[in-house]
Amino acid sequence: MQRVIEIIKEKAGKLLADGTVDRVIGWKDGEFFYDPTPAVFSAGELENLRYDSFCGANVSKYLIAETKKEGKILALLKPCDTYSFNELVKEHRVDRDKVYVLGIECRGKADINKIRDLGIKGIESIEELPGDELLVHTIYGDKTCKLNDVLLEKCLCCKSKTHVASDDLALTGEPMPEAPKDRFAMVAKLEMMTPDERFEFWRGELSRCIRCNACRNVCPACSCLKCVFDNDASGVASKANADTFEENMFHIIRAFHVAGRCTDCGECSRVCPQHIPLHLLNRKFIKDINEFYGEYQAGADTTSRGPLTDYTPDDVEPSIVMKRGGDQ
Amino acid sequence: MSSLHKIGVFVCWCGSNIAATVDVAAVAEAMRAEPNVVYATDYQYMCSEGGQSRIREAIKEYGLTGVVICSCSPRMHEATFRKAAQSAGLNPYMVEIANIREHCSWIHKDRMDATAKAIVLARTALAKLNLNQPLTAGESNVVKRALVIGGGIAGIQSALDIAEAGYEVDIVEKTPTIGGRMAQLDKTFPTLDCAACILTPKMVDAAQNEKITLYTYSEMESVSGFVGNFTAKIRKKARHVNEDLCTGCGLCQEKCPSRKAKNEFNMGLNTRTAIYIPFAQAIPNVPVIDTEQCIHFKTGKCGLCQMNCSAKAIDFEQQDEIIERQYGAIVVATGFRPISLERFDEFGYSQNPDVVTSLEFERIMNAAGPTKGQLVRPSDGKHPHCIVFVQCVGSRDTSGCGKPYCSKICCMYTAKHAMLVREKYPDVEVHVFYIDVRTPGKNFDEFYRRAVEQYDVDYIKGMVGKVSSHGDKLQVQGSDLIADKQIIIDADMVVLAAAIEPDPEVRKIATMLTASIDTNNFLTEAHPKLRPVESPTAGVFLSGVCQGPKDIPETVAQASAAAAKVIGLLAKDKLKRNPCVAHSDEMLCNGCSACEKVCPYGAISYMDKEFRVPGPKRTEIRRIAVVNEAVCQGCGACTVTCPSGAMDLKGFSTKQIMAEVDAICR
């Protein structure tokens, strides 16, 4: 059976050759082998294109800048990336006409930390074996592990294996496994804690924040020309955490700004160097939106109104917060 | 920026209203110590000429760049102080009010607490003022044409007055004729003129006035725009009769074989044909085909009307027409209807045809009504010998079945009915159950007393508990509170003074106009006492019962008052706009369209604009939001939905509100 990277290269090559697109956005080797980096390739550079279990990065945000340029670009989008892509199209941030979307197969992406957590030390490189198995070359010899045991958080709760935007697909035909985990389980667990326990939990998590802004920079919804936190005129500008409240404020506002627009792509948590589970903030908003205003998946289409730019006269009152689960 | 400010603070005593609880001198002293404050004083009445001249003098003497006034609510005197500042050469939007009366001295008793709070409020106003920008109100044109929604006496009077002043007026009436409720009435209190005799000439005037255009059998489709520049779409429903050709001969009506429809004009007491003119004096005197009843529309057969019409006016193919027009002002005169009595089983209204509402009774007494003015029972056509009137049916009712308010007109029309019955039929015994008889109005109480003293109407202080059928009689059980007795009257007819409610259409229209409406569906005034004929939405005026229960004289007075307001507006060539509008910082705007989605006025549009950027390309095209300042009303919904903070509101900017928060939490 043909590997997906070969299908991608073949299709990309053809599209470049016939002039449909003049460049391709995908991934190339990064600093470390487990850290492939989004990159743009022109014809003739395709041999550097990489796609494997570590290509978790979502390239859709790069299309904002890319579609400002001349010509058409081929975007390699995993199913979850297509949601971000749609949301960006909806918000007029990406020019749909300048993108050729190749929806690519995804079997879930690996988290290097989870491989390390399995006790595998001195990792040098990893090879993918058929049957969703990973062959790990270490300085102590080769080890194997199951991809399913080392999935990224966002893949554990994969929202869909369907491409919601695509001009063509690159699939091997093998079924893509569905998500094994309920994505709101942790949110629900937190909700059932006492406020003091929740406060302690978040204090513990958020106080680790070093305000590196990685979450913001990677987030496809955080695509403002200038972030309010960088804008002196906004009155909330701050680059560093000067006190215990700053990171609360930053993360609440950031989550609020993307509420109703966040597709739950999970990039914020993936890139956080402090391993703060930032997706739990976004998922709280998503869970509330679903419960209060009906199921809504940002990026499922490019036309519907987001829940925060919409209303019904019979919406729940804010006092519902007083009546919900968890002790007070 | 803020360090360049020179601010004056003026603390008002409001006589003892503020000074009794707030140490005004201490407030002035505390403010004197604040940065940027170069002058602070207190004075007995800041709003008086003396107070205002102090402001003007201080602005000149100290070269003030801004003024904080600690006084009553800005809703009261903000405009006064802005004017005073402007006359001394200061931008009127460089004035901020600290509300130390309604929000402080009047609600706090402890002098220390109140003074401390007054100082905080003054500092808050100062913090905001430090960030104020001088604002200039833009101007917009005024379309010299008015729209009146509703063609009852209120709408007709407003339209006539506006036309009299020389402006074009359109009346939109949903029924096939103008005239409204008044056209259904028999006599009018307290003078007992016949309603038709005084109304129909006005209807004719409206029809013949060249400045007035009537759109009957028409409904409002949509309204957009703003004061001076509304755009309305009116749906002129298909009458299926060509208005230009029809001569109003009425032959079609005579020939129509479909005769089962309830006659709305007679409150369903008799029937009418499918093609019909609601009543003899209807304007326009052109019939309408009720397509639900018409045999041609139901089966494709018949067509008798068409065959008999020598003017060839019947047009089965006629379609609804949408008329789009610009207006400078809109008068709402949508009127009322009696409430449904479904929830008042105790009076047996639904079970017994001889229990009628007052409006039905009005039709029975009317010479042009279903009984030709003969007082007979609807059930058997017999002459009644005893009639019981019940007042306050569904009015002043907080149980949820009726309306909590007093319907205002029932006491008088019940007295009128009682009197008319007794005059025409002295053999009929008349009893009136009342809770209170409310007769404020010129010659009103005299009128009611005449019913009692001259016409011997039996007024019983008490309420009816139950009406039940006993043979061909109605047994009315009620209390007589003066005698402390429960009494039973065997009556032939019972007349219920049902509460009135605004026409339900008004809610739809209020939404179109963004005019506020209260829990009872009455339109809200801009000020209950001082601006009673204006809606809080600029350019929308209120006429008649849509604003609150009222009788004909009051309705006409309000209609003329609304017309005067409209004339005042249309007489202007330009209108000053509210400068507190949204604006978007194009350097921050992402063009994401979130603001457009939440804007209730459609004031935001987008454009592609070329921007300089670093790099080899030098420029790039970006999509940015643009606010139409003439349409924006300054709610600020866009400012919060904008993630980048590009959208801000002049006069209530993010920085200003943050500064207020900081000042309060200092």
Place this chain on the structure above:
Amino acid sequence: MPATEKELAETIRRISGVDTRKCMKCGKCSGTCPAFGEMDIHPHKFVSMVEKGEIDELMQSKSLWTCLSCFACVERCPRNVEPARLIEAVRLAVIRRQGENYLKADQIPELLDEKLPQQAITSAFRKYSK
């Protein structure tokens, strides 16, 4: 037990949950009452007496026990004043004060009437006994 009539009136308002000030004195309760003829004090007067604090007279009235608790007055009142609830509360006050039941079990046989529904007896017993 509250000492003064005024306090008692307050207690009655509280336990009945009736706000007597809402009454607009229309008399619809008395116009509705099927037991009006049996009463010495009529429903509308009940409300005003509680409002004025004239509780002692009320407690001794015949009406207190002739009210059928049919709740017609409650149903019809346009202001949600609920006179019958007030009457029930006064009744309760009497029972509490006297420490004895108005209706005793051994009295029931002599009151029995073929036409009387069982439920009425049970409900009366519940109402008039502690």
Place this chain on the structure above:
Amino acid sequence: MSIEETKKEYKPLIVAFCCNWCSYAGADLAGTSRLSYPADVKIIRVPCSCRVNPLFILRAFQRGADGVIIAGCHPGDCHYTSGNYYARRRMTLLFSMLDYLGIERARTRVEWISAAEGVKFSTTMNEFAKTIHELGENKKLEDLRCKELLK
């Protein structure tokens, strides 16, 4: 009670955002009707409840507010037709988030108060002030740095 004691008595700081058309006018009516509520409540006038940015609320807490209340026109009665509907969604989600972060739920509140509801304004503020008084000082969200600056 000596002056010292008065000073020590806990005075909560409550920020109330009131829309110009309904709730601010309701507050005016409470004043005109002399319906008292604690001086702890300080009102900021905004054109509409939809002008209230979550930033303002967080900022108030950051600067030491113990409670924040937003008052607007009743749903359906907004002067701008729909502003309070948007505010309702925003505030529901924001309050739920604050609760999720462990901040006491009762510190934030939204009330719909019309221009005619002076009594409701006063009772709401009395109740809210009482709740906040019982909750005590807001320690979870306060920015200590701001307190330091004051000293």
